[in-house]
Amino acid sequence: MRKGSIRLIAAASVIALALTGCSSSKDDAANTDTKFEIFTWWASGGEAAGLQGMIDVYTAQNPNTEFINAAVAGGAGVNAKAVLASRLEANDAPDSFQAHAGMELDGYVRSGKLEDLTSLYASEGWDKVFPADLIKTLTVDGKIYSVPVNIHRANVIWWNPATATKAGITAAPATLDEFFADLEKFKKAGVTGLALAGKGDWAIAHLLDWMLLASMGPDKFEGLYNGSTSWTGPEVAAGIKNFQKALSYGNKGAGNLDWPDAGKLVTSGKAGFFIMGDWASAQWQSDGLKLGTDYTYAAAPGTVGIYQWLSDSFTLPVGAPHRNAALAWLKVCGSLEGQDAFNPKKGSIAVRTDTDLTKYDAYLQSAAADWAKDRLVGSTVHGVNGNNALMAAYSAAVGKYFSGGYKDNAGLAKDLAAAYEAGKA
Numbered sequence: 001m002r003k004g005s006i007r008l009i010a011a012a013s014v015i016a017l018a019l020t021g022c023s024s025s026k027d028d029a030a031n032t033d034t035k036f037e038i039f040t041w042w043a044s045g046g047e048a049a050g051l052q053g054m055i056d057v058y059t060a061q062n063p064n065t066e067f068i069n070a071a072v073a074g075g076a077g078v079n080a081k082a083v084l085a086s087r088l089e090a091n092d093a094p095d096s097f098q099a100h101a102g103m104e105l106d107g108y109v110r111s112g113k114l115e116d117l118t119s120l121y122a123s124e125g126w127d128k129v130f131p132a133d134l135i136k137t138l139t140v141d142g143k144i145y146s147v148p149v150n151i152h153r154a155n156v157i158w159w160n161p162a163t164a165t166k167a168g169i170t171a172a173p174a175t176l177d178e179f180f181a182d183l184e185k186f187k188k189a190g191v192t193g194l195a196l197a198g199k200g201d202w203a204i205a206h207l208l209d210w211m212l213l214a215s216m217g218p219d220k221f222e223g224l225y226n227g228s229t230s231w232t233g234p235e236v237a238a239g240i241k242n243f244q245k246a247l248s249y250g251n252k253g254a255g256n257l258d259w260p261d262a263g264k265l266v267t268s269g270k271a272g273f274f275i276m277g278d279w280a281s282a283q284w285q286s287d288g289l290k291l292g293t294d295y296t297y298a299a300a301p302g303t304v305g306i307y308q309w310l311s312d313s314f315t316l317p318v319g320a321p322h323r324n325a326a327l328a329w330l331k332v333c334g335s336l337e338g339q340d341a342f343n344p345k346k347g348s349i350a351v352r353t354d355t356d357l358t359k360y361d362a363y364l365q366s367a368a369a370d371w372a373k374d375r376l377v378g379s380t381v382h383g384v385n386g387n388n389a390l391m392a393a394y395s396a397a398v399g400k401y402f403s404g405g406y407k408d409n410a411g412l413a414k415d416l417a418a419a420y421e422a423g424k425a
C-alpha cells in the first residue's frame with residue numbers, strides 16, 4: 001500500500017514534471033497575473049518613448065496587469081546592470097529584463113539565470129520570421145533564451161549640416177584620412193571636432209570599438225575575439241594611435257556628460273561629429289529635432305559597407321514572480337505589432353523580416369537596406385563580442401586611459417588584453 005502510493009505519487013510527479021517541461025502547454029497559460037515588472041535602462045528620451053510604444057501594445061492586450069517599469073537610467077546599462085546583478089544574486093528577479101544578443105546573453109544563461117524559450121519560438125512562429133543567424137546568437141547548447149526586439153547600428157557618424165557647411169565640409173568622411181582632415185577643418189572654423197561623452201566610460205569605449213574596426217578591418221577585428229588577433233600586436237597599437245588622435249579633437253569636460261548631453265553639442269552647433277549608435281536619432285527626434293535638417297548621418301568612416309550591430313532582447317528569468325505576465329510580454333516583444341510600435345521610436349530596425357518599413361523614417365529605411373547587404377560585425381560594448389565581465393573591464397580600461405590624458409597606449413593595449421581574458425574566466 002505504502003509502496004503503491006509512493007509509486008502513484010512518483011508517477012504523478014513524473015506527469016507533473018512532464019507538463020512543466022512541456023513548455024507549450026505551460027507557455028500558453030492565460031495571463032492572470034495582476035502585476036508585471038520589467039527591468040531596462042531605457043529611462044528617458046527616445047529610449048523611454050520606444051519602450052512606451054511596446055508598453056501600450058501590452059497594456060491594451062493585458063488590461064488587468066499592472067505594468068511596473070523598473071528602468072535604471074544610464075546609457076548602455078552602466079548603472080542598470082549592477083542593480084540587476086545584485087537583484088539576481090538576492091533571488092529578487094524582475095519578471096523580464098533587457099539583455100543583449102550574443103555573449104552578454106550567453107553569460108546570463110551559463111550562470112543559470114534564464115529559462116529556455118525554445119518552445120515559444122515554435123508556437124509563435126518566430127523561427128520563420130527572425131533571421132537564422134540572429135537566432136544563433138540567442139542560442140546556447142541548442143536552446144533559445146531570449147526574444148530580440150531590435151537591431152541597432154553602432155557605427156554611425158552624425159553631424160549638423162549647418163556646422164559642417166560653416167567648416168567647408170560638403171560630404172561625409174568615408175575614410176579615416178578624410179575624417180581626420182575634416183576634424184582639422186572644424187578646428188580651423190573654431191568648432192570642437194568630436195563630441196565625447198565620458199560619463200560611465202562606455203561611450204568612449206564605443207568610440208574605441210569603432211576605431212579598432214575602422215583601423216584593422218573586419219577580419220582582424222573579429223580575430224580579437226577568437227584569439228587570432230593579438231591585443232598587444234601592431235594592429236591594436238595602430239588603432240589606439242588613431243583613437244588617441246581622434247580624442248585630441250574632443251570637447252573639454254567630457255567626463256560629466258552622458259551620451260544625450262554630448263549629442264546636444266552636435267545638434268546645437270558646438271561640436272562637429274558624433275560617433276554613436278542609432279539610438280541618437282531617436283533621442284533627437286524626441287527632442288523635436290528633424291532628421292536631414294538639424295542632423296544627418298553616414299556609416300562611420302573606415303567602416304562603410306560594414307554594419308556593426310547589436311540587438312536588445314528580453315528574457316524570462318528563473319524565478320520570475322509573474323511568469324504568465326512575462327510570457328505575455330515576450331509575445332508582444334516578438335510580434336509584428338510590438339516591433340513596429342517600438343522600433344520607429346527607438347531608432348532601431350525590427351528583427352522581423354515582415355516589418356512594415358513605411359512606418360520607419362529615411363535613416364531607418366537606409367539602415368534596413370544596409371543590414372540586408374553589409375558585412376555584419378558585432379559590437380563589443382553592447383554585448384555581442386563579450387560578456388558583462390569583458391565589457392566592464394574593457395570600459396574601465398578605456399576610462400582609465402581617457403581620464404589619464406590618453407597617453408599610455410601600451411598600457412591600454414595591456415588592459416584590453418586583460419579585459420579579453422576576464423571575459424573567459
Ligand code: GAL
Pocket residue numbers: 041042047074075076077100152277279310311312381382
Ligand atoms: C545600448 C542599448 C541601446 C541603447 C544604448 C544607449 O546598450 O542596446 O538600446 O539603450 O545602449 O543607452
